[in-house]
Amino acid sequence: xxxxxxxxxxxxxxxxxxxxxxxxxxxxxxxxxxxxxxxxxxxxxxxxxxxxxxxxxxxxxxxxxxxxxxxxxxxxxxxxxxxxxxxxxxxxxxxxxxxxxxxxxxxxxxxxx
Amino acid sequence: xxxxxxxxxxxxxxxxxxxxxxxxxxxxxxxxxxxxxxxxxxxxxxxxxxxxxxxxxxxxxxxxxxxxxxxxxxxxxxxxxxxxxxxxxxxxxxxxxxxxxxxxxxxxxxxxxx
Numbered sequence: 001x002x003x004x005x006x007x008x009x010x011x012x013x014x015x016x017x018x019x020x021x022x023x024x025x026x027x028x029x030x031x032x033x034x035x036x037x038x039x040x041x042x043x044x045x046x047x048x049x050x051x052x053x054x055x056x057x058x059x060x061x062x063x064x065x066x067x068x069x070x071x072x073x074x075x076x077x078x079x080x081x082x083x084x085x086x087x088x089x090x091x092x093x094x095x096x097x098x099x100x101x102x103x104x105x106x107x108x109x110x111x112x113x
Numbered sequence: 114x115x116x117x118x119x120x121x122x123x124x125x126x127x128x129x130x131x132x133x134x135x136x137x138x139x140x141x142x143x144x145x146x147x148x149x150x151x152x153x154x155x156x157x158x159x160x161x162x163x164x165x166x167x168x169x170x171x172x173x174x175x176x177x178x179x180x181x182x183x184x185x186x187x188x189x190x191x192x193x194x195x196x197x198x199x200x201x202x203x204x205x206x207x208x209x210x211x212x213x214x215x216x217x218x219x220x221x222x223x224x225x226x227x
Contacts, residue, residue: 033213043217056214088156104158
């Protein structure tokens with residue numbers, strides 16, 4: 001059974017650009033959550049999607065957005081990139097909202113220069 | 114809002130010895146889950162152990178066990194017979210029942226010395 005797949009693994013972007021990150025959950029999983037990990041702020045919740053609907057959103061500016069497709073794959077988008085957006089972005093999938101276990105992907109390392 | 118605090122930024126242990134990582138949390142909820150995740154240099158978060166708040170019995174997974182003190186809002190992780198492969202960042206996390214949002218502590222970097 002394939003795990004959670006995040007693409008790309010590494011990304012370098014310039015300030016002001018936008019970026020789209022992708023997450024393919026484990027087959028059959030319908031809930032996808034996103035987290036930002038930085039040395040200073042640690043792991044912070046971005047948003048959660050279930051059955052193509054955003055169920056919860058963290059305290060991030062509107063430049064951060066996401067969506068989920070009918071096959072449960074999810075994308076997150078960051079517009080007008082800032083240096084502070086440099087981080088490891090982690091995606092987690094679970095069978096449904098409130099499942100006891102979430103499985104994480106290996107993350108996308110975004111560097112903004 | 115819930116918070117999770119890990120007061121030990123770094124810990125070290127000798128191979129085959131036992132180490133305990135500390136975690137405290139704050140919540141006004143009564144029904145929730147607590148987790149310990151391991152993040153090795155490969156960056157992938159791996160679930161080590163989970164505890165359901167309504168279960169009084171402490172969870173155990175092989176060499177890993179927890180000491181869950183609900184009244185004290187404490188959730189420590191004990192690693193027995195430490196192995197070199199246990200070296201990683203360990204994160205304590207909280208989640209309300211019915212939600213997918215995990216609230217993480219800042220992590221504890223565990224070093225295992227041969």
